[in-house]
Amino acid sequence: MVKKLAVIGFGSTMIGIGINGFILPFHLINGGFFGISLLLNYLWGLKAGITFIILNIPVYLFAFKSNPLYFYNGLMGAVISGMMLEILVPLNGTIQLPIMSSVIIGAFIIGIGVGVMLRAHVSPGGMDLLALLLAKWSNVNVGVILLAIDAVIITIGLLTLQEPRLFYSLLVVSIVGLLASIITFLKSVKFYMN
Template identity: 40%
Template sequence: MFIFQTLMATIIGSLLVGIGVNGFLVPHHLIDGGILGIALILHYFFEFQTGLTMVILSLPICIFSTRFERGYFFSSLQGLFATSIFIDLLAPIRSQFLVSQWASALIGGVIIGIGVGLMLRYRTSTGGTDLLAKIISGIIPLNLAFIIIILDGLIILAGFTVLEGDSFLYSCMAICTVGLTTAIIEGH
Protein backbone atom coordinates (compact mmCIF):
# COMPACT_ATOMS: atom_id res chain seq x y z
CA MET A 1 0.00 0.00 0.00
CA PHE A 2 2.84 2.43 0.84
CA ILE A 3 4.44 1.83 -2.58
CA PHE A 4 1.15 2.77 -4.29
CA GLN A 5 0.85 5.90 -2.10
CA THR A 6 4.43 6.89 -2.91
CA LEU A 7 3.79 6.39 -6.63
CA MET A 8 0.63 8.51 -6.48
CA ALA A 9 2.43 11.22 -4.45
CA THR A 10 5.20 11.23 -7.06
CA ILE A 11 2.77 11.57 -9.98
CA ILE A 12 0.52 14.18 -8.36
CA GLY A 13 3.45 16.12 -6.88
CA SER A 14 5.30 16.14 -10.19
CA LEU A 15 2.17 17.26 -12.03
CA LEU A 16 1.72 20.15 -9.57
CA VAL A 17 5.36 21.21 -9.95
CA GLY A 18 4.94 21.16 -13.75
CA ILE A 19 1.81 23.32 -13.51
CA GLY A 20 3.40 25.76 -11.07
CA VAL A 21 6.55 26.17 -13.13
CA ASN A 22 4.93 26.49 -16.55
CA GLY A 23 1.74 28.25 -15.58
CA PHE A 24 3.18 30.82 -13.21
CA LEU A 25 7.00 31.06 -13.00
CA VAL A 26 8.10 30.84 -16.64
CA PRO A 27 5.67 33.44 -18.07
CA HIS A 28 7.20 36.09 -15.79
CA HIS A 29 10.82 34.82 -15.90
CA LEU A 30 10.77 33.82 -12.22
CA ILE A 31 13.02 31.14 -10.77
CA ASP A 32 12.79 28.62 -7.96
CA GLY A 33 15.60 27.29 -5.83
CA GLY A 34 17.56 24.10 -6.33
CA ILE A 35 18.33 22.37 -9.58
CA LEU A 36 15.01 23.60 -10.94
CA GLY A 37 16.21 27.18 -10.40
CA ILE A 38 19.44 26.48 -12.29
CA ALA A 39 17.45 24.78 -15.09
CA LEU A 40 15.15 27.83 -15.30
CA ILE A 41 18.12 30.22 -15.48
CA LEU A 42 19.57 28.13 -18.31
CA HIS A 43 16.16 28.09 -19.99
CA TYR A 44 15.87 31.88 -19.89
CA PHE A 45 19.45 32.47 -20.97
CA PHE A 46 19.95 29.69 -23.57
CA GLU A 47 16.37 28.42 -24.16
CA PHE A 48 17.28 24.91 -22.92
CA GLN A 49 14.39 22.55 -22.12
CA THR A 50 13.81 22.95 -18.38
CA GLY A 51 12.92 19.33 -17.54
CA LEU A 52 15.71 17.79 -19.58
CA THR A 53 18.20 20.23 -18.07
CA MET A 54 17.02 19.20 -14.58
CA VAL A 55 17.76 15.56 -15.38
CA ILE A 56 21.21 16.32 -16.79
CA LEU A 57 22.15 18.46 -13.76
CA SER A 58 20.64 16.08 -11.19
CA LEU A 59 21.99 12.75 -12.42
CA PRO A 60 25.53 13.28 -11.04
CA ILE A 61 24.04 14.16 -7.63
CA CYS A 62 21.75 11.12 -7.76
CA ILE A 63 24.63 8.81 -8.67
CA PHE A 64 26.77 10.29 -5.90
CA SER A 65 23.91 9.81 -3.42
CA THR A 66 23.95 6.03 -3.81
CA ARG A 67 26.92 5.98 -1.43
CA PHE A 68 24.87 7.59 1.35
CA GLU A 69 21.11 7.31 0.75
CA ARG A 70 20.53 4.25 -1.43
CA GLY A 71 16.79 3.84 -0.63
CA TYR A 72 16.04 7.52 -1.00
CA PHE A 73 18.01 7.52 -4.26
CA PHE A 74 15.56 5.23 -6.11
CA SER A 75 12.45 7.13 -5.08
CA SER A 76 14.14 10.46 -5.84
CA LEU A 77 15.18 9.22 -9.26
CA GLN A 78 11.54 8.38 -10.01
CA GLY A 79 10.50 11.83 -8.75
CA LEU A 80 13.19 13.51 -10.85
CA PHE A 81 12.11 11.78 -14.06
CA ALA A 82 8.38 12.31 -13.42
CA THR A 83 8.86 16.00 -12.58
CA SER A 84 11.10 16.58 -15.59
CA ILE A 85 8.60 14.91 -17.92
CA PHE A 86 5.68 16.96 -16.56
CA ILE A 87 7.65 20.20 -16.77
CA ASP A 88 8.48 19.60 -20.43
CA LEU A 89 5.04 18.18 -21.35
CA LEU A 90 3.20 21.10 -19.77
CA ALA A 91 5.26 23.80 -21.52
CA PRO A 92 2.24 24.71 -23.72
CA ILE A 93 0.33 26.09 -20.69
CA ARG A 94 2.84 28.94 -20.31
CA SER A 95 0.39 31.39 -21.88
CA GLN A 96 -2.80 30.12 -20.24
CA PHE A 97 -2.83 32.00 -16.93
CA LEU A 98 -2.82 35.76 -17.23
CA VAL A 99 -1.99 37.02 -13.74
CA SER A 100 0.49 39.58 -12.41
CA GLN A 101 4.05 38.76 -11.36
CA TRP A 102 3.05 39.13 -7.73
CA ALA A 103 0.13 36.70 -8.09
CA SER A 104 2.26 34.33 -10.16
CA ALA A 105 4.95 34.23 -7.48
CA LEU A 106 2.38 33.40 -4.79
CA ILE A 107 0.18 31.00 -6.77
CA GLY A 108 3.12 29.26 -8.45
CA GLY A 109 4.93 29.04 -5.12
CA VAL A 110 1.93 27.46 -3.41
CA ILE A 111 1.32 24.96 -6.23
CA ILE A 112 5.01 23.96 -6.41
CA GLY A 113 5.21 23.82 -2.60
CA ILE A 114 2.21 21.49 -2.41
CA GLY A 115 3.79 19.23 -5.04
CA VAL A 116 7.21 19.13 -3.39
CA GLY A 117 5.73 18.79 0.11
CA LEU A 118 3.55 15.89 -0.99
CA MET A 119 6.54 14.14 -2.49
CA LEU A 120 8.72 14.70 0.59
CA ARG A 121 5.92 13.46 2.85
CA TYR A 122 6.13 10.10 1.07
CA ARG A 123 9.96 9.99 1.12
CA THR A 124 10.50 10.94 -2.50
CA SER A 125 11.65 14.18 -4.08
CA THR A 126 12.69 15.78 -7.33
CA GLY A 127 16.30 14.80 -6.60
CA GLY A 128 18.85 17.55 -7.12
CA THR A 129 19.83 19.88 -4.32
CA ASP A 130 17.31 18.40 -1.84
CA LEU A 131 19.15 15.11 -2.16
CA LEU A 132 22.52 16.87 -1.96
CA ALA A 133 21.42 18.73 1.19
CA LYS A 134 20.29 15.45 2.75
CA ILE A 135 23.72 13.93 2.09
CA ILE A 136 25.54 17.00 3.45
CA SER A 137 23.41 17.03 6.62
CA GLY A 138 24.38 13.39 7.16
CA ILE A 139 28.08 14.25 6.89
CA ILE A 140 28.17 17.68 8.55
CA PRO A 141 25.99 18.23 11.63
CA LEU A 142 23.90 21.03 10.10
CA ASN A 143 20.13 21.31 9.89
CA LEU A 144 18.74 20.09 6.55
CA ALA A 145 16.59 23.20 6.08
CA PHE A 146 19.60 25.45 6.76
CA ILE A 147 21.63 23.64 4.08
CA ILE A 148 18.77 23.95 1.58
CA ILE A 149 18.53 27.69 2.35
CA ILE A 150 22.27 28.10 1.70
CA LEU A 151 22.14 26.18 -1.59
CA ASP A 152 19.01 28.04 -2.74
CA GLY A 153 20.60 31.34 -1.72
CA LEU A 154 23.59 30.63 -3.95
CA ILE A 155 21.25 29.83 -6.85
CA ILE A 156 19.28 33.04 -6.24
CA LEU A 157 22.52 35.01 -6.32
CA ALA A 158 23.33 33.41 -9.67
CA GLY A 159 19.84 34.34 -10.86
CA PHE A 160 20.40 37.96 -9.81
CA THR A 161 22.92 38.32 -12.65
CA VAL A 162 20.39 37.16 -15.28
CA LEU A 163 17.04 38.41 -13.99
CA GLU A 164 15.65 41.92 -14.02
CA GLY A 165 15.18 43.56 -10.62
CA ASP A 166 11.46 42.88 -10.26
CA SER A 167 11.79 39.28 -11.49
CA PHE A 168 14.55 38.73 -8.93
CA LEU A 169 12.41 40.08 -6.06
CA TYR A 170 9.33 38.10 -7.11
CA SER A 171 11.53 34.99 -7.47
CA CYS A 172 12.62 35.46 -3.86
CA MET A 173 8.95 35.69 -2.90
CA ALA A 174 8.15 32.53 -4.89
CA ILE A 175 10.99 30.62 -3.21
CA CYS A 176 9.81 31.67 0.25
CA THR A 177 6.26 30.63 -0.66
CA VAL A 178 7.49 27.27 -1.97
CA GLY A 179 9.49 26.69 1.23
CA LEU A 180 6.67 27.63 3.59
CA THR A 181 4.07 25.60 1.68
CA THR A 182 6.43 22.61 1.48
CA ALA A 183 7.00 22.71 5.24
CA ILE A 184 3.26 22.86 5.92
CA ILE A 185 2.39 20.00 3.54
CA GLU A 186 5.28 17.81 4.62
CA GLY A 187 4.16 18.23 8.21
CA HIS A 188 7.33 19.60 9.80
Protein backbone atom coordinates (compact mmCIF):
# COMPACT_ATOMS: atom_id res chain seq x y z
CA MET A 1 0.00 0.00 0.00
CA VAL A 2 2.85 2.39 0.83
CA LYS A 3 4.51 1.59 -2.51
CA LYS A 4 1.23 2.20 -4.35
CA LEU A 5 0.75 5.58 -2.59
CA ALA A 6 4.35 6.52 -3.49
CA VAL A 7 3.69 5.66 -7.15
CA ILE A 8 0.45 7.69 -7.13
CA GLY A 9 2.16 10.62 -5.41
CA PHE A 10 5.06 10.61 -7.89
CA GLY A 11 2.86 10.13 -10.97
CA SER A 12 0.32 12.77 -9.89
CA THR A 13 3.07 15.28 -9.14
CA MET A 14 4.64 14.71 -12.56
CA ILE A 15 1.25 15.17 -14.26
CA GLY A 16 0.58 18.35 -12.24
CA ILE A 17 4.01 19.80 -13.10
CA GLY A 18 3.70 18.89 -16.78
CA ILE A 19 0.23 20.37 -17.21
CA ASN A 20 0.63 23.51 -15.08
CA GLY A 21 4.22 24.30 -15.95
CA PHE A 22 4.24 23.53 -19.67
CA ILE A 23 0.77 22.93 -21.16
CA LEU A 24 -1.51 25.52 -19.49
CA PRO A 25 0.63 28.59 -20.34
CA PHE A 26 -0.03 27.97 -24.06
CA HIS A 27 -3.69 27.01 -23.61
CA LEU A 28 -3.06 23.55 -25.01
CA ILE A 29 -4.98 20.45 -24.01
CA ASN A 30 -3.88 17.01 -22.97
CA GLY A 31 -5.84 13.87 -23.61
CA GLY A 32 -8.39 12.06 -21.48
CA PHE A 33 -10.38 13.74 -18.75
CA PHE A 34 -7.41 16.06 -18.16
CA GLY A 35 -7.93 17.35 -21.70
CA ILE A 36 -11.68 17.73 -21.26
CA SER A 37 -11.10 19.52 -17.92
CA LEU A 38 -8.63 21.92 -19.55
CA LEU A 39 -11.04 22.54 -22.42
CA LEU A 40 -13.82 23.43 -19.95
CA ASN A 41 -11.34 25.62 -18.06
CA TYR A 42 -10.51 27.58 -21.22
CA LEU A 43 -14.15 27.88 -22.29
CA TRP A 44 -15.86 28.67 -18.96
CA GLY A 45 -13.11 29.14 -16.36
CA LEU A 46 -14.00 25.96 -14.43
CA LYS A 47 -11.29 24.70 -12.07
CA ALA A 48 -9.53 21.94 -14.01
CA GLY A 49 -8.64 19.75 -11.00
CA ILE A 50 -12.16 19.75 -9.54
CA THR A 51 -13.77 19.26 -12.97
CA PHE A 52 -11.38 16.35 -13.54
CA ILE A 53 -12.50 14.62 -10.31
CA ILE A 54 -16.22 15.14 -11.14
CA LEU A 55 -15.82 13.80 -14.70
CA ASN A 56 -14.31 10.62 -13.29
CA ILE A 57 -17.35 9.65 -11.18
CA PRO A 58 -19.35 7.79 -13.90
CA VAL A 59 -16.34 5.75 -15.04
CA TYR A 60 -15.48 4.79 -11.47
CA LEU A 61 -19.04 3.67 -10.81
CA PHE A 62 -18.73 1.46 -13.88
CA ALA A 63 -15.31 0.19 -12.76
CA PHE A 64 -16.64 -0.63 -9.31
CA LYS A 65 -19.06 -3.12 -10.84
CA SER A 66 -16.61 -4.67 -13.30
CA ASN A 67 -13.31 -4.64 -11.38
CA PRO A 68 -13.25 -3.42 -7.74
CA LEU A 69 -9.42 -3.43 -7.55
CA TYR A 70 -9.15 -1.03 -10.52
CA PHE A 71 -11.87 1.05 -8.89
CA TYR A 72 -9.99 1.53 -5.61
CA ASN A 73 -6.61 2.09 -7.25
CA GLY A 74 -8.13 4.41 -9.84
CA LEU A 75 -10.13 6.38 -7.30
CA MET A 76 -6.97 7.14 -5.33
CA GLY A 77 -5.14 8.01 -8.55
CA ALA A 78 -7.87 10.35 -9.82
CA VAL A 79 -8.43 12.21 -6.54
CA ILE A 80 -4.72 12.71 -5.87
CA SER A 81 -4.07 13.69 -9.52
CA GLY A 82 -6.92 16.21 -9.41
CA MET A 83 -5.60 17.64 -6.14
CA MET A 84 -2.04 17.92 -7.50
CA LEU A 85 -3.41 19.65 -10.60
CA GLU A 86 -4.95 22.33 -8.35
CA ILE A 87 -2.05 22.54 -5.88
CA LEU A 88 0.50 23.09 -8.67
CA VAL A 89 -1.52 25.81 -10.49
CA PRO A 90 1.03 28.46 -9.30
CA LEU A 91 3.53 26.90 -11.75
CA ASN A 92 1.44 28.32 -14.62
CA GLY A 93 3.54 31.01 -16.28
CA THR A 94 6.68 30.52 -14.16
CA ILE A 95 8.57 28.56 -16.84
CA GLN A 96 9.30 30.62 -19.94
CA LEU A 97 10.08 28.42 -22.93
CA PRO A 98 9.22 28.47 -26.64
CA ILE A 99 6.03 26.54 -27.39
CA MET A 100 7.74 23.54 -29.03
CA SER A 101 10.19 23.08 -26.13
CA SER A 102 7.34 23.46 -23.64
CA VAL A 103 5.23 20.88 -25.48
CA ILE A 104 8.04 18.30 -25.64
CA ILE A 105 9.22 18.73 -22.04
CA GLY A 106 5.68 18.95 -20.64
CA ALA A 107 4.49 15.87 -22.56
CA PHE A 108 7.59 13.94 -21.48
CA ILE A 109 6.94 14.78 -17.80
CA ILE A 110 3.22 13.92 -18.09
CA GLY A 111 4.02 10.72 -20.00
CA ILE A 112 6.37 9.54 -17.25
CA GLY A 113 3.70 10.26 -14.62
CA VAL A 114 0.94 8.49 -16.54
CA GLY A 115 3.17 5.57 -17.55
CA VAL A 116 4.47 4.93 -14.02
CA MET A 117 0.91 4.92 -12.65
CA LEU A 118 -0.45 2.65 -15.41
CA ARG A 119 2.50 0.29 -14.95
CA ALA A 120 1.42 -0.15 -11.31
CA HIS A 121 -2.20 -0.73 -12.50
CA VAL A 122 -3.22 2.64 -11.08
CA SER A 123 -5.24 4.96 -13.24
CA PRO A 124 -4.54 8.70 -13.07
CA GLY A 125 -8.03 9.36 -14.41
CA GLY A 126 -11.24 7.98 -15.86
CA MET A 127 -10.13 7.67 -19.47
CA ASP A 128 -6.98 5.91 -18.33
CA LEU A 129 -9.07 3.58 -16.18
CA LEU A 130 -11.36 2.94 -19.13
CA ALA A 131 -8.26 2.25 -21.27
CA LEU A 132 -6.91 -0.15 -18.61
CA LEU A 133 -10.21 -2.06 -18.59
CA LEU A 134 -10.33 -2.12 -22.42
CA ALA A 135 -6.70 -3.30 -22.57
CA LYS A 136 -7.50 -6.10 -20.13
CA TRP A 137 -10.48 -7.23 -22.23
CA SER A 138 -8.91 -6.75 -25.68
CA ASN A 139 -5.18 -7.46 -25.15
CA VAL A 140 -4.39 -4.17 -26.95
CA ASN A 141 -1.61 -2.10 -25.30
CA VAL A 142 -3.12 0.48 -22.95
CA GLY A 143 -0.97 3.25 -24.46
CA VAL A 144 -2.39 2.58 -27.95
CA ILE A 145 -5.96 2.74 -26.62
CA LEU A 146 -5.17 6.01 -24.81
CA LEU A 147 -3.69 7.51 -27.97
CA ALA A 148 -6.87 6.74 -29.94
CA ILE A 149 -9.17 8.23 -27.26
CA ASP A 150 -6.95 11.29 -26.87
CA ALA A 151 -6.85 11.94 -30.62
CA VAL A 152 -10.66 12.17 -30.59
CA ILE A 153 -10.60 14.65 -27.65
CA ILE A 154 -7.99 16.85 -29.35
CA THR A 155 -10.02 16.86 -32.57
CA ILE A 156 -13.12 17.98 -30.63
CA GLY A 157 -11.00 20.69 -28.98
CA LEU A 158 -9.75 21.88 -32.37
CA LEU A 159 -13.29 22.05 -33.75
CA THR A 160 -14.69 23.76 -30.62
CA LEU A 161 -11.98 26.35 -29.92
CA GLN A 162 -10.90 26.73 -33.56
CA GLU A 163 -7.39 27.52 -32.34
CA PRO A 164 -4.63 26.36 -34.73
CA ARG A 165 -2.16 26.24 -31.82
CA LEU A 166 -4.05 23.20 -30.55
CA PHE A 167 -2.28 21.17 -33.24
CA TYR A 168 0.58 21.16 -30.72
CA SER A 169 -1.78 19.21 -28.45
CA LEU A 170 -1.59 16.31 -30.91
CA LEU A 171 2.15 16.23 -30.25
CA VAL A 172 1.51 16.28 -26.49
CA VAL A 173 -0.90 13.34 -26.78
CA SER A 174 1.46 11.42 -29.08
CA ILE A 175 4.43 11.77 -26.71
CA VAL A 176 2.35 10.93 -23.61
CA GLY A 177 0.83 7.89 -25.36
CA LEU A 178 4.22 6.73 -26.64
CA LEU A 179 5.86 7.02 -23.22
CA ALA A 180 2.94 5.31 -21.48
CA SER A 181 3.16 2.48 -24.04
CA ILE A 182 6.93 2.09 -23.57
CA ILE A 183 6.76 2.16 -19.76
CA THR A 184 3.89 -0.34 -19.58
CA PHE A 185 5.52 -2.53 -22.27
CA LEU A 186 8.82 -2.65 -20.35
CA LYS A 187 6.98 -4.10 -17.36
CA SER A 188 5.47 -6.88 -19.48
CA VAL A 189 8.91 -7.69 -20.97
CA LYS A 190 10.40 -7.88 -17.48
CA PHE A 191 7.48 -10.06 -16.35
CA TYR A 192 7.94 -12.56 -19.19
CA MET A 193 11.71 -12.72 -18.67
CA ASN A 194 11.34 -13.77 -15.00
